[in-house]
Amino acid sequence: MSQTISNDYVSMINKKGSGYNIPVIVDAIVDASITPVKNIVTSQKEKVDASISGMGTLKSSVLATQTLINTMSSGSYYTVMNSHNNHLRSSVIDQSALEARTYTITMPDLSGTDNDGQLAEPMVWSMEKGNDVNLALTNQEITFTFGNIDTSNNTLNPASGRTETVTFSGDTLTSAVAKINEISGVQAKLVKLTPTSEYSVVLTSDTGSQNSFKMTSSINGHWQTGGSGSIGTFTQDSSDARFTVDGQTYTRASNVITDVIPGLQIELLQVRTGIQTVTVAKPAANIQKTVETLIGDLNAYKTDLDTLGFIDEVGNEDGDLAHSSYLRNSKRQLTNLMTSPITGFGDNNIYFVDFGIKTGIDGSYVFDQATFNRTYANEPEKFNALTDDKSYTTNSGSSVYSVSTAGLPAGKYSYTQSDQKIISAATGAQITTNVSGSGSNYTRSTSDYPGFSLSTLTANPSDYEFYIGHSAKTKIDNFLTNILSSTGNYKITVDLYANKSTRLEDRLDKIDQRELLLQSRYTKQFTAMETVVTDASSSKDFITQMVDSWNKS
Numbered sequence: 001m002s003q004t005i006s007n008d009y010v011s012m013i014n015k016k017g018s019g020y021n022i023p024v025i026v027d028a029i030v031d032a033s034i035t036p037v038k039n040i041v042t043s044q045k046e047k048v049d050a051s052i053s054g055m056g057t058l059k060s061s062v063l064a065t066q067t068l069i070n071t072m073s074s075g076s077y078y079t080v081m082n083s084h085n086n087h088l089r090s091s092v093i094d095q096s097a098l099e100a101r102t103y104t105i106t107m108p109d110l111s112g113t114d115n116d117g118q119l120a121e122p123m124v125w126s127m128e129k130g131n132d133v134n135l136a137l138t139n140q141e142i143t144f145t146f147g148n149i150d151t152s153n154n155t156l157n158p159a160s161g162r163t164e165t166v167t168f169s170g171d172t173l174t175s176a177v178a179k180i181n182e183i184s185g186v187q188a189k190l191v192k193l194t195p196t197s198e199y200s201v202v203l204t205s206d207t208g209s210q211n212s213f214k215m216t217s218s219i220n221g222h223w224q225t226g227g228s229g230s231i232g233t234f235t236q237d238s239s240d241a242r243f244t245v246d247g248q249t250y251t252r253a254s255n256v257i258t259d260v261i262p263g264l265q266i267e268l269l270q271v272r273t274g275i276q277t278v279t280v281a282k283p284a285a286n287i288q289k290t291v292e293t294l295i296g297d298l299n300a301y302k303t304d305l306d307t308l309g310f311i312d313e314v315g316n317e318d319g320d321l322a323h324s325s326y327l328r329n330s331k332r333q334l335t336n337l338m339t340s341p342i343t344g345f346g347d348n349n350i351y352f353v354d355f356g357i358k359t360g361i362d363g364s365y366v367f368d369q370a371t372f373n374r375t376y377a378n379e380p381e382k383f384n385a386l387t388d389d390k391s392y393t394t395n396s397g398s399s400v401y402s403v404s405t406a407g408l409p410a411g412k413y414s415y416t417q418s419d420q421k422i423i424s425a426a427t428g429a430q431i432t433t434n435v436s437g438s439g440s441n442y443t444r445s446t447s448d449y450p451g452f453s454l455s456t457l458t459a460n461p462s463d464y465e466f467y468i469g470h471s472a473k474t475k476i477d478n479f480l481t482n483i484l485s486s487t488g489n490y491k492i493t494v495d496l497y498a499n500k501s502t503r504l505e506d507r508l509d510k511i512d513q514r515e516l517l518l519q520s521r522y523t524k525q526f527t528a529m530e531t532v533v534t535d536a537s538s539s540k541d542f543i544t545q546m547v548d549s550w551n552k553s
Contacts, residue, residue, distance in 0.1 A: 022530060026522040034515045041511065045504040052497045054308045054320025058330070059484060061304035066480040068297040072473050074387045077286050080264065081279045087272040090264055096388035097263030100282040100380075106244045107271050119268055120207035120241035120255045123149065125215070125225055126191075127232030128198045133190060134172045141218040142166045146185050146205070149212035149225075151234040168223075176223075177201065186213055205238055208253025212238045241268055284376045287383050291355050291372065294386075294472070295365045298338075298357075302364065305331055326493045330483070337479050338365070343426070344410040344469030345385045352472065354382050387473045395464035397457040402468045404478065406451025410470035415454065416463050420444065422454075425465075435459070 074095040082088055088105060092098065107117025129135065147161030164183040168176055173190065180188035180203070191200045205211045217224045224230045240251045245260050252260075255268040266278065309327045310319035321327040338357070341349035356372030357365055375382055384390065391400045402408050412425040415433075422431040433444040433454070444454040454466070470478070483490050 022523070022526045026519060026526055029522055030515060030518045033518060034511060038508065038511050038515075041504055041507050045501060045508065048497055048501045048504060050320045051324065052494065052501060054324070054327075055490070055494050055497065057320065058304065058308060058327075059490070061301055062480050062483050065297055065301040066477060068300075069294070069473060069476050069480070072290060072294060072387050074290075074384075077282050077290070077383070079281050079283060079286070081281070083275075083277040083279075084272060087268075087270045088276050088278070089267040089269060090261075090278050091267075092263060093258060093265045094263040096384075096390065098280055099262065100280055102277050102279045103261055104244075104246050105266070105276045105278060106273065107242070107268070108244065108273055116242065117244070117271060117273060118239060118242050119271060120253055121236060121239045122207045123151070123205040123212040123234070123238035124202065124236040125213075125232050125234050126200045126202045127222060127230075128200050129173055129222070130198050133174045133199060137168050137171050137173065137176055138219060138221060139169050140167075140221055140223065142168065142180075142223050143216050143218075144183065144186060145214045145216075146211060147214075148210050149214050149238075151212070151225075151237050155214075173199065173201070185211060201232075206253070207238065207241075207255065209238055209240045211253060243268060282380070282383075284373075287376065287386070288356075288367075288372060290386060291357065292367055294355075295357055295367055298476075299364050302334065305334070306363075326489060329489070333479070337476070342385050342410075342470070342472055342475060344412065344467045345382075345390060346467065347412065350382050350385045354379070355386060355472070385469060385471050387471050389471050389474055390469040391467065393454075393464055393466035395456070395461060395466075398461055398464060398466075399455045400466045400468065401453045401455070402449075403451030404470050404474045405481075406449065408449050408452045408468050410468050410475075412465065412467050414463065414465045415444075415461075417460055418463075422446070 078092060078095060078098050078100070080090050080092060082090055142165065144164045144166070145161050146163070149155070162185070164185065166176075166179050166183065168179070171179065177188045177190055180186060185206055187204045189202055189204075191202050192198075193200070203213075203215070205213050213225070215223060215225045216227070220227055222231050225232065225234070240253055241255050241257070242249065242251050244250065250257070250260055256265060257268070258265045260266070261278070264278070264280065305327065308319045308321040309324065309331070310317075311322045312318050338352050338359070341351055343349055353368075353371060354375050356368045356375070358368045358371070360366040389404060391402050393400050408422075408431075409424075414423045414425065415421070416423065420433050420435060422433060423429070424431075431446050431448060433446050435442060435444050437443050437459075440457045442456045442459050444456070446452065482488055485491070
């Protein structure tokens, strides 16, 4: 059955040849051969490139979630209240070391005994030096010796101490004071008490009885704290702070104390013989806010996973990682993380659900107020595992050090001295340690875990147990870090997608090359055909003209 030839294929110009539009016909034949294959490969590459984009989005989500998780801090857990703010100031320096309780602080008056409560004071020495701050001073060398100075006779106890030397050479009163201020342990200043009075050079030591100074001059001049040439006077002796915390007396060289109450800095401002209190509290509302923030961060990450894996059953709006086995595995790993125990904070495991974090009907994480309240009322110590790592031993003469990224896995362990091995309570695995040290400082370590060590006071301690706790914060942070690890499945998957995209790009290039080859081949063949048809048509015209000429003759 004959078919009507489309006008697209009929040439309006080619009247003497076949009458066909050769370029259009060639394009049609080439398209019929190339386009179906090219469309399939192009579609495959678009999907692969979308997956690469999706993996990039996933990486951004992981990094964003990790940043948010790392901002979590127990700093918002505790509140600190002082009973007398004019006499004492306190501030938190280590949230993980704090304990919710009240401390009693006194500075007792014991009728003038050496055990009276007092503030730490510096030694102060002054010398009047005329009205001219540009007064030229005699060249000399000044030596400061620091220690416990008896200001009544300018003697040092013990007899030797740290020394600092200042050289005056062509100096004035102003430049001499500046030079003294360059050394540590003493501060110098020029003071004029009234508009008409002379300037006084005032030298002040650091606080503490052991931080006084003795000053001597190479020329036995005015710049010395004793001797015939001295014109200065001691206006205040240095002293240590003396105070009690919960009945225990302490002596410190500074009024700022950081080593008495764990996690807390206290600053003594005024002497007060009456009782003062510092109360450290951990309100439930503060902890709940941290838990709810964590839930929000986890849900944001989970939403990103769901969006990337969305399958549009009625349209064509699938997520970039729809049907991705890697994404399905990522969701499964997140579920496993949230149901796995938090270990190393004692003999009993802690779970995310203990914090009040549960999975809702729609798969998102929700806050369970009843569970949170129950944990806070009955086991509030569990919330210590929310943001802060903890490592401790049952032996008072030992301590444990472990970095979360290079130390022992979290959990409970025992150490046996007979074979110097560490045994995991969870798996029973045994680890041999290497011992180094002497005197009262011994370290046990293992090459398998470079971020871990045990320290003991003796070479042969008794057997003991120790715990390494990784907080929920660390647990999640390590989980996210492992996702993007250079040796993890994320990189392997991205590399596979990238290689596949490259192979598809190479295939498209070859298809384009074949398209050009077919274009050239068919154009050549049809051109040759057209030449034959044209030649035949010309011969026909010649014969017709010749016959017509014969008929006319």
